[in-house]
Amino acid sequence: MTASVNLTSMDETEVVTETCLAESVISGGAVALESESQLLKKRRRSSASKTQEGSIKESAETLGETVKKKKKKQNKNVTFKISEKALEKRISIKDLRDLTLFLMNSTNNAPKWIDIENRSSIQKVVVLFVPGLEPADYNLPKDSSFHESNHILKQSKLNIIKDISENDSENVLNFPVSAPGSRTSLFSAYNSFVNVGLTKKEKEDKKKELDKKQITINDLVLDVNDLLRCDYPIHLETEGIDDQLKEDLISLYKENDPTEEWVNTVDREEEESHIYALDCEMCMSENGLVLTRISIVNFDGKVVYDKLVKPDVPIIDYLTKYSGITEEKLEGISTTLKDVQHDILKLISKRDILIGHSLQSDFNVLKLRHTKVVDTAVCFDHKAGPPFRPSLKFLTSEFIGRDIQNDNDNGHDSIEDAIACLELVKLKIVNGLIFGIAVNTENLFLRLSKIGIRSLCLNDSTSNKGFQLVNNLAQTVGCNDDTEILNKIQETINDYQLFVGRLRNLEFSRNFAQPSIGKNVAVLTAEQSLKLVQDGVQKVYDNAPGGTAIFLLSGSGDTREWSSLMKELNSLNKEDKQIERQKKDEEIQRAVFKARDGVASMVYKQHST
CATH class of the missing domain: 3.30.420.10 (Ribonuclease H-like superfamily/Ribonuclease H)
Incomplete structure (x- = not known):
């Protein structure tokens, strides 16, 4: 019997709403040639030595019963319960990143905004950034806010996963997400997700090194x-x-x-x-x-x-x-x-x-x-x-x-x-080496590699169009478009435990962002972009093993007004920019509110019984 993903209240739950206040460029960087970087596919090999056959047999004989019990325990159905208080206060990108670390066993500090039962059954996590998602994609009123519609949102269906929702609605949930920023500023959701804040001791150790x-x-x-x-x-x-x-x-x-x-x-x-x-x-x-x-x-x-x-x-x-x-x-x-x-x-x-x-x-x-x-x-x-x-x-x-x-x-x-x-x-x-180096954060994938987690990051801002060797466990691949990102996840779904991909077609289609200068991008219609994501996510879901959690998140909300205002202000010199920014303060606040109003959906594929 399939366990449900419940959105019931947790009385004593507090939601962590800190956001990463790291200023960033929202639109991606330049993309160079394909060539040499494809060769890195041939260079990505794990350095871990193989266990001898005899040792494997001996271990199997000795620990056979323990392995069976562990496997049985890991195959239990997973349930998720999001705090009503968290829905009211908004869930941040940092919250989602910390959830990912928890699901990957990088920390035992369980997120306070969500309760997860049978975490050990979760084997893989796929995180797909899909900027450009609008309320209408969830069949909400056109001018509505995700945050203000959170009670309707959790019962809605995201059109691009409608087939999954109809067949397995108990394992799908939607919730509003707040993009990182402040009252008058918007920062990169993607950057906030892939950079983990260091503790005071970790910062000191990094400086010493x-x-x-x-x-x-x-x-x-x-x-x-x-x-x-x-x-x-x-x-x-x-x-x-x-x-x-x-x-x-x-x-x-x-x-x-x-x-x-x-x-x-x-x-x-x-x-x-x-x-x-x-x-x-x-x-x-x-x-x-x-x-x-x-x-x-x-x-x-x-x-x-x-x-x-x-x-x-x-x-x-x-x-x-x-x-x-x-x-x-x-x-x-x-x-x-x-x-x-x-x-x-x-x-x-x-x-x-x-x-x-x-x-x-x-x-x-x-x-x-x-x-x-x-x-x-x-x-x-x-x-x-x-x-x-x-x-x-x-x-x-x-x-x-x-x-x-x-x-x-x-x-x-x-x-x-x-x-x-x-x-x-x-x-x-x-x-020295520390000059000009950020010591406040650590790359998410590098952090997970320290505990043996294999991860693959896919996006269009990575210059190379092939595998980049960060180390033997954490790898990044630059892709030309959303189709390539989704195809690579399908092809390598059994090779990694964490996938993070950034899809750009929809935000280009809806003018939430513009392709970088010199980048040859075929801009699709919004309908074409949504269909592309729908087909790709369905294939990822079909190919994924049981115990896979798939997150689809916009990262930010409607950035068009914010981008237009920033373009206008950035064309001015420093003094004029400051004066004009003060004049437009209320307008900027309204634009930021819309730009930070994001959304996320989670699909969990239970182990087959």
């Missing part, structure tokens, strides 16, 4: 796994590449670059190694981003190379606000990409260190592979913590005290940006 030694620039150079994780084009002579990876890369390069347009830095043994900082400006063509300017400075900050570049394909958008490039600036320019590649190979040896901010993007438009890279987007943390990466503008303001990239009419300056990267790295060397 990072403070252990003085560093040189070599301590900041990305290793081969870092390069693969960040989707860098890989030089075949990068330290740490094994024979198998080299063989795979050679095969990949022959297939993807038959005309040999890419170049590799080479060794010049007669010279000692140097350190340079590099930055490129790019414009948009029909084929994607193309190089239009490159600047290189040496370790003393002196400009050693600065060229405007004429692409060999038509430019459809100069992106002047970001690139600083205009049609007039490129008039009369004859320098080509081939010319730049030739110059770089004469200037830079494969033993030299190149500094920059997210240099994989620069290398891709340069069609260049290099061995030693220091990336300020990697060795400095976003103030909200991973997986987000800090902007160069923020880092320069925060640590150097200088404003850059402020001229919206003239755009960025590649010399200014290269010098900023150089100065940041010098500060890092002087102050």
